[in-house]
Amino acid sequence: MTALAEPSTDAFWAVSLRRWNAVCWVLFAAMAVGITALGGSGRDTYAALALLACVAVSFAVLHRFPANPVVRPHGYLGVLVAALGGLAYLGSSYAALFMVTLPHYWMFGRTRRASMEFLGLATAGTLAGSWVRQGWSAEFIGETAVSTLIVVAVGVLIGLWAHSVVEQSTERARLIVELERTQAELSQAHQRQGAADERERMAREIHDTLAQGLASIVVLAEAARSGLATDPERTVRQLRSIESTARENLAEARELVGSGQHGGRAAAGSVAQTLRRILDRFAEDTGLTVDTELADLDCDQQTRIALLRCTQESLANVRKHARASTVGVVLARRSYGVELEVTDDGTGFVVEASTGFGLDGMRKRLAELGGRLTVTSSVGDGTRILAMIPTDGEGAV
Numbered sequence: 001m002t003a004l005a006e007p008s009t010d011a012f013w014a015v016s017l018r019r020w021n022a023v024c025w026v027l028f029a030a031m032a033v034g035i036t037a038l039g040g041s042g043r044d045t046y047a048a049l050a051l052l053a054c055v056a057v058s059f060a061v062l063h064r065f066p067a068n069p070v071v072r073p074h075g076y077l078g079v080l081v082a083a084l085g086g087l088a089y090l091g092s093s094y095a096a097l098f099m100v101t102l103p104h105y106w107m108f109g110r111t112r113r114a115s116m117e118f119l120g121l122a123t124a125g126t127l128a129g130s131w132v133r134q135g136w137s138a139e140f141i142g143e144t145a146v147s148t149l150i151v152v153a154v155g156v157l158i159g160l161w162a163h164s165v166v167e168q169s170t171e172r173a174r175l176i177v178e179l180e181r182t183q184a185e186l187s188q189a190h191q192r193q194g195a196a197d198e199r200e201r202m203a204r205e206i207h208d209t210l211a212q213g214l215a216s217i218v219v220l221a222e223a224a225r226s227g228l229a230t231d232p233e234r235t236v237r238q239l240r241s242i243e244s245t246a247r248e249n250l251a252e253a254r255e256l257v258g259s260g261q262h263g264g265r266a267a268a269g270s271v272a273q274t275l276r277r278i279l280d281r282f283a284e285d286t287g288l289t290v291d292t293e294l295a296d297l298d299c300d301q302q303t304r305i306a307l308l309r310c311t312q313e314s315l316a317n318v319r320k321h322a323r324a325s326t327v328g329v330v331l332a333r334r335s336y337g338v339e340l341e342v343t344d345d346g347t348g349f350v351v352e353a354s355t356g357f358g359l360d361g362m363r364k365r366l367a368e369l370g371g372r373l374t375v376t377s378s379v380g381d382g383t384r385i386l387a388m389i390p391t392d393g394e395g396a397v
Helices: 002-039 043-064 071-090 095-100 102-109 112-134 138-226 232-259 271-286 301-322 357-368
Strands: 289-294 326-334 337-344 372-377 383-390
Touching (some): 002 095, 043 071, 071 095, 071 112, 095 138, 102 112, 112 138, 138 301, 138 357, 271 301, 271 326, 301 326, 301 337, 301 357
Parallel strands (some): 289 326
Antiparallel strands (some): 337 383
């Protein structure tokens, strides 16, 4: 995350540098004119112009070839420190150069430590150059040393404050980047979870509708083939059941592909009427005795669909596994919600050892509505499936 913060810091320095570049070049030109006009043509004048030229060339190279972000800025600061010391020794006007270039120590130093080190060297160089020229005079102590130290102290305070502001801005930028990245990852996670949930829902719908219908068709086709020669009337009924089941599956498939919603066909009519049609078809196809007690309930669409799917799955399990002779279905309203009970007198099974998709799909479907599924069975004692869906905002206990 540190790398993400660097562009913000670099942008701050770039803006600051652009504001000072023009001032520096004007100062370089003004100092060159001043040194030439006031110093005449002596050796000290040429030396001062040479030092100033070194600073100007280094400053130009720094901006023209910013290849190395550390070596070149520190090289420029080193030339600036040497030039200030030399100008102080020569007695030229270095104070203006010192004050205008003071922000450069913080801009090019990059770190507090490097900035303070170069600023300390510049202060020591100028004081040393002035001391060598003036000695321990009252002018040196009262004017040069005190004014230089005051300027440096102000520069240090401003520089430290600027660094603090930059660090806070950098930290905010880093936090913003982290927040945006976290939001993007969270959005992607939500999308992946949504896609996974939709795949699971579609798999459950296909299992509870198309797969069960196809399984019924296979069973009916096998029975029709075996009784084709011995019981033609029953075969005709089974073929009609196959046709009806296939038509229903086709309608279910169109519903799933067309709207992607939970089979709207289940919502037609009351729950009791829909269950009676299913149970009548089941009794006709299997020849089992079906005892029903179905209350005429007023339910919302999702509750109707859940009750229908649980009934279909339970009957499919009876058909495929139970080897039962009698099936009982009870639909009733209780004080805590709607209750559907499906029982059979078949072979039963070990509930804990069940790994099928059907029971797990029923549990998840009911859980989405705040309900629960209770499965009671043991080998040789039949099976009891109890589905409960709360109403009026009551959740499952």
